[in-house]
Amino acid sequence: MSAKYNLRDSKTIIDFSVPTTPTPVSSTPDAPAEAPLPASLPLTCSSKSVLYFTRGNRVHFKNMQTNEDIGQLFKLPDKDGNLQLLQCGGAQNSDVLAISTTKGIIQLWDVRAKKMTASWSTKGVGAMQFNGSVLTVGGLKGTLRFYDTRIAMSTPTTTANAATAKATFKMKSDLRKLNRHQSRITALAWNEPGKLLASGDESGVVYCWDNREKVPLDVGEFVQRRKKIQHLVSVTVVNWCPWQPKLLGTGDANGTLRLWDIDTSDSRSNALNPGKLELGSRITGLHFSPHCKEMITVHGINERAPSGPDIEFDSETSSTPSISTLSPMTLSATQMRSRTYDTSNSIVAHSFPTLRHIYTLPAANKVIMGSVMNANFTKAILAIPEESKLKVYDVWGKLHLRRTESFMGNIR
Secondary structure (H helix, E strand, C coil): HHHHHHCCEEEEECCCCCCCCCCCCCCCCCCCCCCCCCCCCCCCCCCCCCEEEEEHHHHHEECCCCCCCCCEECCCCCCHCEEEEEECCHHCCCEEEEEECCCEEEEEEECCEEEEEEEEEEEEEEEEEEEEEEEEEECCCCEEEEECCCHHCCCCCCCCHHHHHHHEEEEEECCCEEEEECCEEEEEECCCCCCCEEEEEEEEEEEEEEEECCCCCCEEEEECCCEEECCCCCCEEEEEEEEEEEEEEEECCEEEEEECCCCCCCCCCCCEEEEEECCCCCCCEEECCCCCEEEEEECCCCCCCCCCCCCCHHHCCEEEECCCCHHHHHCCCCHHHCCCCCCEEEEEEECCCCCCEEEEEEEECCCEEEEECCCCCCCEEEEEHHCCCEEEEEEECCCCCCCCCCCHHHHC
């Protein structure tokens, strides 16, 4: 079912808070060691629809498919800093949770056993993403590192600390590294087959990588005779389309959304046309529907003054600006660039490939820091730290799936 008919507040609210931290700064050389990262969000959802989130420095979990109570997985010791990022493993290792802290510590947890299976230190983490059993970590200086977590997870949770440390050492020794970014990595995403990686950074650069290669792919739009994917400000989101695995979406802190066809066999520009929207507010989430040709953008604050021509308001969306009557195919390049309207702290649904506006739903009075989808992509969970809440929204039509036996009782 289209978001036009299904996008609504589910009235489900979960208490949530991020650890108290100093004032956010970028990855400058003189930055404090415990400075938080603006794009950090300790929130993730597994392929079994188990939501992991923080209340201060405690990690909690909630099965979004059942009425089970919220449980606690662990509390991070003060000596390890503050919780910064959470990332679930994929479908084949959904019981693995990776966490990072403001002191650069990465830990792997077996959520069934409620045991930490590995812990190691880095120079700081900007983003994390799993591809099968491999954890991809983007660093503060732009380095990509790939850790094969099978080495650590194969160590029994009852084994002595020395054996666990040995497995962690081997995992670190065998890691791959890629260097091309010149600033902090802010966003990572693997496509569905797990063959293509997109990485975005603080300076607005996006690279695409073939999993078998050591250099980024030659893709993007032409800038001084070379192909580049370049935003004007920090990249905040990258994501791949599930039904078109070479379709990449990128978004930034100014609210610019770009779509790309990552096809190296095409000598022309990889930018789609239509493939650009100026949405006016920081994009904190980009999610494609696996059920229909639609996508949503989730927005935080408007970081620049609104510009562009007046836009008609659609009475059906309660004074929400609408461009649904305008096909991007008929708009000039100038008009495409000036389609800016207030989307602050809202969910916006778009159709594909026309990029027509479907619906805009204001979702919070405070800043939306980020979002995740549940396992079947019917609900969006929005993080609003200033309200100390996670809010759940219905997005696309519900799938009538037979409920499977929950495993949450096993990890209490």
